[in-house]
Amino acid sequence: MxxxxxxxxxxxxxxxxxxxxxxxxxxxxxxxxxxxxxxxxxxxxxxxxxxxxxxxxxxxxxxxxxxxxxxxxxxxxxxxxxxxxxxxxxxxxxxxxxxKLINRHPHIYSDTEVNDEADVKRNWEQIKLKEGNKSVLGGVPASLPALVKAARIQEKARGVGFDWEEKSQVWAKVEEEMQEFKNEFNTETDTPIDQDKAEGEFGDLLFSLINYARFININPENALEKTNRKFIKRFQYLETKARENGKQLHDMTLAEMDVFWDEAKKL
CATH class of the missing domain: 1.10.287.1080 (MazG-like)
Structure with a gap:
């Protein structure tokens, strides 16, 4: 032994x-x-x-x-x-x-000069291309969850200067994508919709929202996960209160459930 x-x-x-x-x-x-x-x-x-x-x-x-x-x-x-x-x-x-770290930080270990974080990121992507990467986006894993992948794709593109100049431009794009989605897929009517096209437009809307989040320094994955946890906490409170009152959720009206939901929001 x-x-x-x-x-x-x-x-x-x-x-x-x-x-x-x-x-x-x-x-x-x-x-x-x-x-x-x-x-x-x-x-x-x-x-x-x-x-x-x-x-x-x-x-x-x-x-x-x-x-x-x-x-x-x-x-x-x-x-x-x-x-x-x-x-x-x-x-x-x-x-x-x-x-790799030494090679990709020439502003620390060599004579390259940088002014800010953006310069560091641009240098990083340019060095990766010199190392043999065929595409700036080549380092984004194909199996990443779509939300994380969208954020990484945008960060990579920004690293070589392909980006909006002002966050107001990005928000205008969000509003444009939202309006396009509303115009084509108005859920207030019973008109059948093209599911493939709807999915594509919805994807464009999400991509633009993720882009805006990046501009205001919000990590979209973290933000959505925190909302998921908040919803779970409130929903489980709703379930607990329903049981305490001898009820099952499927037997309650939405108005009855909303009472407990509003209580959960105040906790």
Whole structure:
């Protein structure tokens, strides 16, 4: 049985070495850990990332610390698997990101001058193209959720100067898209609509709203998730109050439910 790796010093380097030693032991001695591959870890990593996101939105620093540890374990796990087939090691991973950061921050590690954050972002995208990226948008993962992807696409385009000049122009585009949607798909009538066209127009409206959010420094994913949580909290209050009054939601009128909903909004 391997010896439990001790805490030799309370430093980043010693702690990281301890994690690497534990990973080595688990890969050799634990039946579950021995079976894992990059593919089997993938969905677990995604889950851990969302758990970190929940902790961040909940402003729970202790949970954030725990979830960061879980993700760190996954990063080490992938590198360990790759090292077993001599593809790369954790040292390669760490030096790779160090080299990339140095290369993409010439205003820190070289003689490039920048005036603000926008200059930094423009340099970043131009350097990526020099590194071999065929498109500015090439670094946006295809599997990103659509809301996050839209925001990243817009940020990338802005990085090379393809953007509106004033936020008033963006809001005008939002109003234009809203009016087009209302004109073509007025829900007050019973006229059948072209679902494909409606979906396309609605997508244009959402894209323009996300664009405006970017101009006023609102993260649309965070904003929508906070609204989701607010709705869940209020709806669950409604369910609780209904049960306390011996009722089921499906037996209540909308006016009855609105009473409890208005109470929830005041909490």
């Amino acid at each position: 391997p010896l439990v790796p001790p805490v030799t010093a309370y430093t980043p380097a010693s702690s990281f070495e301890r994690l690497l030693a534990i990973m080595d032991d688990l890969r050799v001695n634990c039946p579950w850990d021995k079976k894992q591959t990059m593919e089997t870890l993938r969905h677990l990593t995604i889950e851990e990332t969302y758990e970190l996101s929940d902790a961040v939105l909940g402003n729970d620093t202790q949970e954030i610390k725990k979830e960061l540890g879980d993700i760190m374990l996954h990063l080490v796990f992938y590198a360990k698997i790759a090292s077993e087939t001599n593809e790369f090691t954790i040292t390669d991973v760490l030096n790779g990101i160090c080299d």
